[in-house]
Amino acid sequence: MKSVTGFIQVCIILIAILLTLWAFSRVAVREMGRLFQNSSEQVELVVMHWAGGGGQQEDQIVEDSLRAFEEQNPGIVVKRINPGDSGQYFTKLQTMMAAGDPPDVFYMDFSRMPAFVGAGQLEPLDQVVPVEDFFTPTVDAFRWDGTRQGRGPLYGVPKDFTTLGFYYNKSLFDRAGLAYPSDDWTWSEFIAAARTIGSLDPGTTGAEIVTWDFVLRAMLWTEGTDILDAEGRLVLDDPALHATLERLRSWRFDEEDTLLGAEAEGLDPSSLFLTGRLGMVGPFGRWVVPSYREIPSTDEGGFEWDFAPLPRGTRQANTIATVSWALASKSRHPEEARKLLAWLVGPQTQAAQSRLGLAIPTLGAVARSDAFIDPTVPPFNDQAYLDAVEYARVTDWPLDREFSLQFSRWMDLTLRSNRDLDQSLEGFELWWERKQASPLSGQDFAPMPWGVLLTGLLLLLAILVLVLWMRRSPSSASTARRSEERSGFLLVLPWLAGFLIFMAGPIILSLVLALSRWNGLGPLSTAEFVGLGNFNRIFIEDQTFWQSLKVTGYYVLLAVPLGQVFALLVALLLNARLRGIEFFRAAFYLPSVLAGVGMSILFIWVFKSEGGMVNTVLAPVLSPLGLEPPEWFNRDAAWFGVPAFALMNLWLIGGSMMIYLAGLRNIPAELYEAAAIDGAGSLRRFTSITLPMLGPVLLFNGIMALIGSFQVFTQAFIMTGGGPGDDTRFYVLYLYSKAFELYDMGYASALAWLLLVVVLLLTVLVMKTSRRFVHYEGLRQ
């Protein structure tokens, strides 16, 4: 037995060593390659793109066309970067631009283009390709004259585009005896079909409608209404707007089985269609086609499907989503980069990309060729995507990127959590009014006085050093003593340097940044001094701040007591000398060492409203009481979203539990023996001996849990992303999005400082009040 475990141990150690050696050599080879590249006299271009639903296939297509380009243009080498999904893509792009080393040719989506033009990063492209061969609306999407999209110079050449519509399950339509949707079907036909399919049998649902910002806008257009007027001002009092949104809410919440709503639960809504129990799904563009083509035919146990354009209301409308290739204004080889860009949007590349099925070619000739219109594979209604171009337009957004984010959040409250529509609209309107009226939005401020600040800081440091110098003890100390001093400083130096560089310095800089407005794209010298403007806005105008504080506070109030009581109870259970107690200890502890992305992914499924583990257990328990289990991250998220995270926390309290266990072991057995002689019952022994003796441990664990609870990030980021609406927008999640998604560095620094203040105040408060009832004598000896 012993030799077997010994053998296993040796094996594990061997594998670990081999893996480590392999990992270091792999990384070393890669990094060396990066250091020593680029020594030839060839022109090197860098191309950056992301891979959407096409995944590895999209890479292959870009890669192939780059290699073809290299063959035709000897002397030019093209390097390809793909940072992953589009979210990471833009973070990487911004970072590279801020460092002054952007890729030469890169993907640019039309809604972000104005911001990049404003920062002077994009090169006008009017002369690069003959734009008349392209679908006009797709080209216009990348024109920008400084105030509005659709006119002015061209900053990106569209590589592909899509219009929107619904994908429908033909087999379910047949079963329900419904006619397939026509190209100008209406919303009433849509909902009638959804209701019929929903009532087919208990497993089927009529449709899923996604309510992303630009999709929602397109649906509003079909009823001749919108949230922005012709001048781009926010106008929300159109009765048709109310009617359209209210209808959408009512379909989802007032009817059974007509609409589904699992989007906010971390599931990709497009994939729900694949189960074959959903009648229609959308509005989606062409991007879902590669994954839908994997659906087996009816004979092989799957179903048939096709595409229908967005239904009409009072009129036909549609939107164009498009991505272009853009050129960096700071490219070191502009001539070659232009040539490459022209190649990338040329007919060969577009035809190859189109065969993948992911998007529609922007070149009219390619779109009408058999590269796109392919009657042998679904969807058979390819023509419908092209016809919709006639009446489609590009979604225009205000320059402030937070506008569309907030629009989604407020609409989610109604369309995902069933909150009153008028309140959501009013809330959104109020947010926008305040944001626009805020001095931080328009007004110019003086640049940050970095020179003065730096001089002040240096002066302060000089004074500090001087004071220390004057206070040093007379040099009468022995040489041995002084050498010990020196060694002491030397050994503490790593921490001291780390403290100054990674802690004290950043905290001061953070405070300075909190008084500034700065978009993080340019150098620090572009920061403007706004005084207490950020704090002013946080406290008075920023509802999201208060919401995130509320969410975090709710979590702290639930998770800290719940987690600590649970941890203590388990520790009491585990503090028994039982056969096999090691197994139980490991079982209770194991989940906490796995707390990470994987665990969060797992818990999406644990708390899923339908078919989730918790609700499957709860449903039979609650149904005799006439209750239904909550939709944790969906309809009931306002009250149940945060508690779900607090419950999940119970799986992760192994650390606290072990500390309690160690504390329990440290209590002298004589105390219990004496109490037993005095005739104290077990409850009495717990309250009179165990709890008081655990005092310091309770305090330590409590404070650690308190600090940790304010910093919830990974779980929320993975499981809900803060939604629906802002129902689970934890403080650090908001801080992260302000800093690294919206690049509002000054504002985010102010938020960070407030977090520091709140945490410190609470810690001090807990410590102060604890003095009265925490006893230390048990541990002093």
Next chain:
Amino acid sequence: MNASRSNPFWYLLLLLGALVMLFPLWWMTVVSLMSETQAKQSMGSGELLPVPRSLEWGNYADAMREVGTDPWSGFLDALANSIVVTVLVVLGTILSSSMVATAFARIRFRGRNGLFLVMLATMMLPAQVTMIPLFLLFRGLGWVDTLLPLVVPAFFGSAFFIFMYRQFIAQIPEALFEAARIDGCGWLEIWWRIVLPLCRPVTAITAVFTFIFVWNDFMTPLIYLHSEEQATIAVALNSFRTQFGGIEDVHLLMALSVITMIPCIVLFFAAQKQFIEGLGAGAVKG
């Protein structure tokens, strides 16, 4: 409370609790071994005790191959990066923390107590306060999208482990240090030849907890690493989730999640002693 119990009720409670704690993990493993059709069905219908009809070990290979954009290399890069970062951070933390702790515990120098208090106070700081300036610092150095921002700070000591080492070093008999000094050892030598070997229990605890923390950390790599070839396993798993988040790929998602957990599970069972005693040693005896 230390009285031995053989109360069946006690066992029942323990058993029930253990079952609840382990259930999600067991369930995740089961789903990761299902065929696509069965996983889809089972997840959609809310089956509580699913049994895989066939063991699809191929799911694991499929999941690893599909990470990132180039087959296999996305996963291998992420694995290599995670290992390199974790090993370096563990090494850095052990070396720097034990060295600093030696000074705090044994060497008399002016300002020692003040500095020690400052160090203890830094444990209370939420990391988010320094997040933005640190990002700017590393961006200025050109380190963004390299592994350096994740690794380098570890070589400057970690307050928690410095504290733990200090508590331990303070208990080493003074005679040892005196003897070494009489033999003419400098403090660096004392640290290397006396403190480090004697501190093995603390070092083991430090290694184990740092490993778990770094392996599971998500926010730091999310901020600093943007390209696929630089991603750690946590970031790669998140990208995988955005690409394969649908119900038709749930078996792959679960398989990859299990894979990312394996090193921590192995470490947990290999170093149970450190896990059980580690946190107690830091918090209770301190």
